[in-house]
Amino acid sequence: MNKKQLAVSMTAQILSFLVSLGVSFVLSPYMGRAIDTSASGFVSQGNYFVAYAQIVVSALNTMASRFITVSIHQGREEEANRYFTSVLFGNIFMAGVFAVPATFLILFVDKILNVPEDMVTDLQILFFFVAVNFMLSIILSVFQIAVYTKDRLDLLAVKTIQAELARMLVLVGCYTFFPAHMWYVGVGTTLETLIIGIGNYRYTKRLMPEVHIRREYFDFQKIKELVSLGAWNSVTRLGQTLLEGLDLLISNLMIDATAMGILNYAKTIPLTVSNLMGSIVGIFNPQITILYAEGKYQEMIHLVKSANRIMIFLLSIPIAFITVFGDIFFSLWLPEYDARQLHMLCILSMGTLYISMSIQVLYHIFIITKRVKLNSLVIVFSGVCSTATVFLLLNTTDLGLYAIVLSSMGYGWIRNLLFTPLYASRCLGVSWKTFYGDILTGIKSLICVGAVGMVFRLLFPISSWATLLVFGEMAGVAALAANYFAVLKKEERAMVMAFVKKKLRRQE
Secondary structure (H helix, E strand, O other), X not given: OOHHHHHHHHXXXXXXXXXXXXXXXXXXXXXXXXXXXXXXXXXXXXXXHHHHHHHHHHHHHOOHHHHHHHHHHOOOHHHHHHHHHHHHHHHHHHHHHHHHXXXXXXXXXXXXXXXXXXXXXXXXXHHHHHHHHHHHHHHHHHHHXXXXXXXXXXXXXXXXXXXXXXXXXXXXXXXXXXXXXXXXXXXXXXXXXXXXXXXXXXXXXXXXXXXXXXXXXXOHHHHHHHHHHHHHHHHHHHHHHHHHXXXXXXXXXXXXXXXXXXXXXXXXXXXXXXXXXHHHHHHHHXXXXXXXXXXXXXXXXXXXXXXXXXXXXXXXXHHXXXXXXXXXXXXXXXXXXXXXXXXXXXXXXXXXXXXXXXXXXXXXXXXXXXOOHHHHHHHHHHHHHHHHHHHHHHHHOOOOHHHHHHHHHHHHHHHHHHOHHHHHHHHHOOOOOOOHHXXXXXXXXXXXXXXXXXXXXXXXXXXXXXXXXXXXXXXXXXXXXXXXXXXXXXXXXXXXXXXXHHHHHHHO
């Protein structure tokens, strides 16, 4: 395990996450007040339409990092060039194909969604920029493989911070000096994608000089090979979309646009924590892939277990804290809404994370071992069951929005308790009990951190941003200390302490 690179990458990813978090939480309530309660819901729905389209795109792209990394680290440079060039040309073709349905969506968005009449043009312009951003992200995505293959995700995180700040400046400028419109968000996001994409192109030139884009390297057989395995990842994405990604669309079509906006606010924190989880787990994926390529399987399993503990160490704190302090947070962040309703919807939306935070890294095991089929089928089956359950509950009960988030949470728990750890153990050839200990560690951590938060809530009056931040930070330090001893083993503790001492020396 390259502890130094892990620490650097983790720090950069967390900083990137904090910047993104700040931008989102400052702008979301402002949009709701400046335009309409449903505005943030429509912006998120545009992003979910992109996610729906990425189900197809992922068939080619999800396995590209794995195959190119293995080829590079096994010294097969020409093969890496063929994979890289083929993926790039394939992405350009798919971007052109998706331009057709995107145009249809833009022109007839008011026929597809429940849109207030005065917001139709605004929404069409927003979806235009969402579509442009999607095309750019497809074409430029292959260049992100370089930082993955060379385990330099810290470079991507730094570039992401720069792009987020640029997006914030554009949005603040637009909302300050011009009449409020939703489509400003699309402009900012497109600029962000361009900055990151250009940065990744430069990193590719610097980190992988052996990779060249040439027409003679295009190999349709490489595309078939990637798609044959990647198609199952598309099935996985379909299942995930059925489990969670259709929440806003269902609330819009079966309830109303306002309900969609409320659910979007409630899902903001779970989505943010989920993004943080993805960023952190992504830090370990390159080293896990490299160890697999080099045949160091015992070291790989050791790193997977270590990654699970570090994930718990970091993620249990925001998950437990929003569980304890969530109603206070929502009453301060969105005082015009029902804080208790938002808090309950938030907890239920975040419910799957109580388990998945402990084993999220296991999903990468299915990719590197090329055992994605069964996992994909299980996820899509649970997604279909979840969607069917939502429709049943909405038509037979008065649960409303609660029906949507309860269903996702329930099926997420079943899958992550009864399938994911068992199948990962089988793929790695280890005991079936190997990863259940990590789940128990995660639950223990959540209880400890939640208890710390509850003590601070009972002892100190928290009724303003200042008191929430001050006592929240104090509770956070206490929670980190509790997790340091309750979750981490000697090796991870040494890595954390070495990193902290290094930072302290820099400040002297």
